[in-house]
Amino acid sequence: MVADGATDSSGAFATALAALIAAKEPKKAIVFLTDGANNTAQSNDDTKASCDKARTAGITVYTIAAFAPPAGIKLLAYCATSVQTTFETRTFKGLTLAFETIGKIASGTVSSTRVTY
Structure with missing residues (x-):
């Protein structure tokens, strides 16, 4: 992927999906x-x-809307497996906490809880 100021998540998501289906x-x-x-x-x-x-x-699809506009948040909400796998943040601390929470949920060390930072 090349950063060019435009957003198109379709290719990256399709690539991740194909890799996981094959795993x-x-x-x-x-x-x-x-x-x-x-x-x-x-x-x-x-x-x-x-x-x-x-x-x-x-x-399982975890989504993180990091400083995202409403349209991005809406797409991520659609894609998330559940409300418990959806995160939204407007701070860098919140971004770190979202990844920490996802790690804990995925490893089974904390129950799934919806968290918005």
Whole structure:
């Protein structure tokens, strides 16, 4: 991926999904983070289609909206496996805490709890 000022999460999510579908591990998860919103409706549609496939494949999707605008937050809410796997932050401390919480949930050291920073 190349940073160029535009956001298109569809390719990155599809790549992560393909890698996990091919993996043999029993527990699989994607951490989907963005600070933006997709620039095209097609990018949203393609990302949502991949999110639907992840759900069907039993892959947990954690989402982090880091300083994201409303459209980005809405897409991430759609893609998250549940309310408990959705995080939103407008601080760097909150970003760190979101990753720490995801690690604890994924490792089973804390129950799933919705956290907004």
